[in-house]
Amino acid sequence: MATTHLDSDAALNAAEAQCRARGLALTPVRRRVLELLLEAGAPLKAYDMLSQLKPGGGAQPPTVYRALDFLVGAGLAHKVEALNAYTACAHGDAGGRAELFICETCGHVEEHHARADIADTPKGFHVERSVVEHYGRCSACSDP
Amino acid sequence: MATTHLDSDAALNAAEAQCRARGLALTPVRRRVLELLLEAGAPLKAYDMLSQLKPGGGAQPPTVYRALDFLVGAGLAHKVEALNAYTACAHGDAGGRAELFICETCGHVEEHHARADIADTPKGFHVERSVVEHYGRCSACSDP
DNA sequence: AGATGTGATGTTATACTATTGCGGTTATAA
DNA sequence: TTATAACCGCAATAGTATAACATCACATCT
Numbered sequence: 001m002a003t004t005h006l007d008s009d010a011a012l013n014a015a016e017a018q019c020r021a022r023g024l025a026l027t028p029v030r031r032r033v034l035e036l037l038l039e040a041g042a043p044l045k046a047y048d049m050l051s052q053l054k055p056g057g058g059a060q061p062p063t064v065y066r067a068l069d070f071l072v073g074a075g076l077a078h079k080v081e082a083l084n085a086y087t088a089c090a091h092g093d094a095g096g097r098a099e100l101f102i103c104e105t106c107g108h109v110e111e112h113h114a115r116a117d118i119a120d121t122p123k124g125f126h127v128e129r130s131v132v133e134h135y136g137r138c139s140a141c142s143d144p
Numbered sequence: 145m146a147t148t149h150l151d152s153d154a155a156l157n158a159a160e161a162q163c164r165a166r167g168l169a170l171t172p173v174r175r176r177v178l179e180l181l182l183e184a185g186a187p188l189k190a191y192d193m194l195s196q197l198k199p200g201g202g203a204q205p206p207t208v209y210r211a212l213d214f215l216v217g218a219g220l221a222h223k224v225e226a227l228n229a230y231t232a233c234a235h236g237d238a239g240g241r242a243e244l245f246i247c248e249t250c251g252h253v254e255e256h257h258a259r260a261d262i263a264d265t266p267k268g269f270h271v272e273r274s275v276v277e278h279y280g281r282c283s284a285c286s287d288p
Numbered sequence: 289a290g291a292t293g294t295g296a297t298g299t300t301a302t303a304c305t306a307t308t309g310c311g312g313t314t315a316t317a318a
Numbered sequence: 319t320t321a322t323a324a325c326c327g328c329a330a331t332a333g334t335a336t337a338a339c340a341t342c343a344c345a346t347c348t
Contacts, residue, residue, distance in 0.1 A: 124283020
């Protein structure tokens with residue numbers, strides 16, 4: 001737990017610096033949502049975050065969706081499409097080409113930044129954005 | 145249009161043969177859903193199919209979702225995760241490793257069956273299932 | 289024929305995911 | 319000060335998907 005908090009804090013500070021450098025506003029709500037994602041260490045669903053945003057459970061859906069949109073746009077988080085969930089981006093500036101390996105047993109997400117070229121692109125097709133998600137078992141969950 | 149219908153019919157017949165060979169029941173509802181996907185030539189949403197399933201608009205959500213589950217399970221269709229939509233599988237038996245190139249202008253989907261190996265798999269990670277979707281513009285929509 | 293099992297479908301209700309629209313606040317700029 | 323824009327709160331609603339249970343059609347066994 002201590003480790004997790006330290007990591008979260010470091011990542012939060014890095015995010016803050018990045019936002020400042022790019023003229024983006026990491027407001028308290030956005031910062032808190034990012035903090036939740038970092039602490040979870042696994043994809044979170046929007047409605048599961050809602051209850052934690054305001055003690056007492058008072059936050060509304062648009063609050064968390066707006067924060068998530070900002071974080072995804074800023075490259076600080078990814079949407080996990082096949083789970084309708086969200087995860088913190090481990091690499092700061094995503095550049096839009098992340099490749100996720102998601103363990104279905106423990107929920108851990110490993111994130112690679114994909115090679116620039118896609119092997120098999122149809123002739124003349126111009127790729128703007130890719131969704132690449134692999135589901136399975138991580139090494140820790142495969143071992144006996 | 146004529147061409148589309150001919151293609152659809154051919155694909156439907158192929159699907160029927162495949163199901164028979166594997167002991168799967170391509171019932172009228174399932175067949176009709178597959179037909180809608182084939183005729184559309186682009187991803188369709190479940191609720192958009194609903195109205196067309198029963199003339200008069202009488203079908204209920206579980207009807208179409210069950211049919212889609214069957215088709216996806218049988219390798220006759222794919223879910224397009226980032227669109228919450230479904231598309232017919234061009235290759236009959238999918239084997240579970242499709243790679244989709246989706247034109248955001250005309251909706252056309254090109255489907256490749258991915259190479260068996262994933263370049264960058266983390267050590268010890270065992271991939272069960274992959275979602276690979278590329279969004280952009282197809283050659284026809286890129287040309288002047 | 290009658291009983292029973294199984295898979296597919298129908299039906300109702302509900303859960304879950306996400307967005308729209310509006311109004312108020314705050315920070316910044318002219 | 320006024321204008322402007324970005325952000326947030328709030329209420330309502332749209333869109334996506336499933337649960338739970340009843341029913342039907344068909345096959346098999348007695």
